[in-house]
Amino acid sequence: MLMLRFIHIFTKLNNNRRRVTFSYTLSRVVSAALFITLADASSAAEPVPAKFVGVETCATAGCHGGADPKHFQFQFWKHSDPHSKAFSTLNTARSARMAEDLKLGDAAQNLQCTSCHAPFHALPANLMSTPLKAIESVSCESCHGAASNWQRSHTRPDYSHAQRVTAGMRDLHHLYIRANSCVACHQALSSDLLKAGHPELIFELDGQTQSQPRHWQEKHDYHRGQAWLTGQAVALRELTAQLQREKNPEPNVVLRWQALKWLVQQARVVSGTADHLVPLSDETGKANLEAVHRIADQLAKETSDAEWNETQTLQLLKRLSSIGNELHGKVAQPLAARRAERLVLALDRLSAALPADTAKKLDAPLKQLFASAQVLEDFKGDTFAKQLAEFASQL
Numbered sequence: 467m468l469m470l471r472f473i474h475i476f477t478k479l480n481n482n483r484r485r486v487t488f489s490y491t492l493s494r495v496v497s498a499a500l501f502i503t504l505a506d507a508s509s510a511a512e513p514v515p516a517k518f519v520g521v522e523t524c525a526t527a528g529c530h531g532g533a534d535p536k537h538f539q540f541q542f543w544k545h546s547d548p549h550s551k552a553f554s555t556l557n558t559a560r561s562a563r564m565a566e567d568l569k570l571g572d573a574a575q576n577l578q579c580t581s582c583h584a585p586f587h588a589l590p591a592n593l594m595s596t597p598l599k600a601i602e603s604v605s606c607e608s609c610h611g612a613a614s615n616w617q618r619s620h621t622r623p624d625y626s627h628a629q630r631v632t633a634g635m636r637d638l639h640h641l642y643i644r645a646n647s648c649v650a651c652h653q654a655l656s657s658d659l660l661k662a663g664h665p666e667l668i669f670e671l672d673g674q675t676q677s678q679p680r681h682w683q684e685k686h687d688y689h690r691g692q693a694w695l696t697g698q699a700v701a702l703r704e705l706t707a708q709l710q711r712e713k714n715p716e717p718n719v720v721l722r723w724q725a726l727k728w729l730v731q732q733a734r735v736v737s738g739t740a741d742h743l744v745p746l747s748d749e750t751g752k753a754n755l756e757a758v759h760r761i762a763d764q765l766a767k768e769t770s771d772a773e774w775n776e777t778q779t780l781q782l783l784k785r786l787s788s789i790g791n792e793l794h795g796k797v798a799q800p801l802a803a804r805r806a807e808r809l810v811l812a813l814d815r816l817s818a819a820l821p822a823d824t825a826k827k828l829d830a831p832l833k834q835l836f837a838s839a840q841v842l843e844d845f846k847g848d849t850f851a852k853q854l855a856e857f858a859s860q861l
């Protein structure tokens with residue numbers, strides 16, 4: 467909860483303060499392509515390309531449209547999950563203002579918005595088994611993958627999870643695959659959209675998994691700290707890809723990339739191979755971006771496959787709360803503020819993954835850190851570093 471409120475506060479603040487204008491570049495619609503790529507990738511073994519069948523197909527009472535806990539997924543998604551309202555968000559006054567700023571006409575009819583809010587808008591006909599409408603918003607297949615190849619077989623009672631995945635259902639149980647599915651819409655947002663006032667996106671696999679109203683039983687054979695690091699590494703890869711695409715990124719996008727890279731680099735000391743320890747520079751030249759992209763992806767894969775338990779999470783927390791000296795002194799204030807923004811969210815998530823009595827002790831010092839990092843312009847690295855030391859002393 468804490469984290470979510472925090473993100474919204476950041477978003478509001480940043481929107482208010484982001485009114486300085488930078489040179490305009492035409493944004494490219496990449497998310498739609500990514501969405502389709504992901505859908506295809508999960509069914510790579512299939513000879514027939516998978517097609518989307520639409521939520522109505524999943525929603526019959528005997529399947530996922532019932533009222534009991536075994537069949538309630540559709541009703542629950544429709545009434546409780548914000549994803550089912552993502553299309554109608556494009557018809558709000560706020561969206562209309564953004565669309566006007568960007569001169570793109572109706573937000574609900576433009577790929578720059580629908581790529582994430584309504585993936586079925588403008589989906590090529592050969593990827594649909596029946597005509598599908600944008601109003602469906604972000605629905606079952608946006609996460610579980612296009613269903614034409616597995617829709618029938620997945621209902622067989624003798625089918626295992628592995629068999630369903632072989633038939634093309636996306637293996638959301640696998641952290642790396644889950645992170646890739648969510649991050650496609652939850653991290654990289656073109657500089658143009660940011661300038662037009664779209665909320666900044668911060669991807670946190672653990673936090674967003676906790677806050678998505680849950681229509682499934684989580685199988686706890688992964689650790690939340692592990693989900694956190696997998697998610698951060700994937701987020702870094704996506705921000706890196708954004709810098710590889712954009713000729714003129716907003717300076718804030720570069721700062722946020724540098725801050726996340728710093729955080730992931732601090733975190734990777736507890737996981738991954740020697741390759742991860744090569745220092746990564748802050749510059750945005752082609753070779754460096756390629757290196758960061760490759761290493762971030764590799765770290766995400768390795769973390770999701772690693773054996774994790776509380777020891778690693780605690781080790782990570784100790785590590786991340788010992789680096790206060792990197793938030794002031796030689797580091798420029800705007801970068802330090804962005805580092806602190808990402809660091810605080812990390813501490814929040816990782817402490818939530820610890821047993822309740824340890825987590826409770828961290829509550830008060832964590833609140834102070836949140837308060838110090840909230841307004842980027844007012845951020846003071848030396849104060850924050852002192853509070854961080856206090857947080858560390860409770861571990």
Ligand code: HEC
Binds near residue numbers: 555644651
């Ligand atoms: C096809 C794009 C897409 C995918 C894939 C996607 N989301 Fe979302 N998500 C959205 C959009 C768009 C919204 C905003 C909905 C609105 O209010 O209009 C959203 C909102 C949310 C929210 C509520 C707002 C917030 O950030 O707290 C959560 C939580 C969330 N998504 C979690 C997830 C998780 C977890 C996954 C992966 C399992 C995921 N999403 C996959 C597009 C997507």
Ligand code: HEC
Binds near residue numbers: 497573650
């Ligand atoms: C990269 C994917 C992506 C694209 C492209 C995108 N959005 Fe979003 N949008 C999201 C996500 C994810 C959220 C939820 C953010 C959160 O709450 O943390 C969101 C939130 C919003 C919100 C705030 C909703 C609320 O209830 O607070 C509005 C308004 C919005 N988007 C409009 C637009 C418009 C208009 C466009 C096109 C100009 C657009 N979006 C393009 C992913 C996207």
Ligand code: HEC
Binds near residue numbers: 639640683
């Ligand atoms: C934003 C992403 C997202 C959307 C949209 C979504 N799901 Fe899921 N779903 C998940 C995740 C994540 C899991 C957990 C997967 C796991 O651990 O194996 C899941 C699990 C499930 C499960 C397994 C339940 C269990 O306890 O094992 C079913 C069934 C399911 N979803 C059906 C649906 C249906 C039907 C819809 C559409 C009405 C839908 N989902 C929409 C992300 C999503």
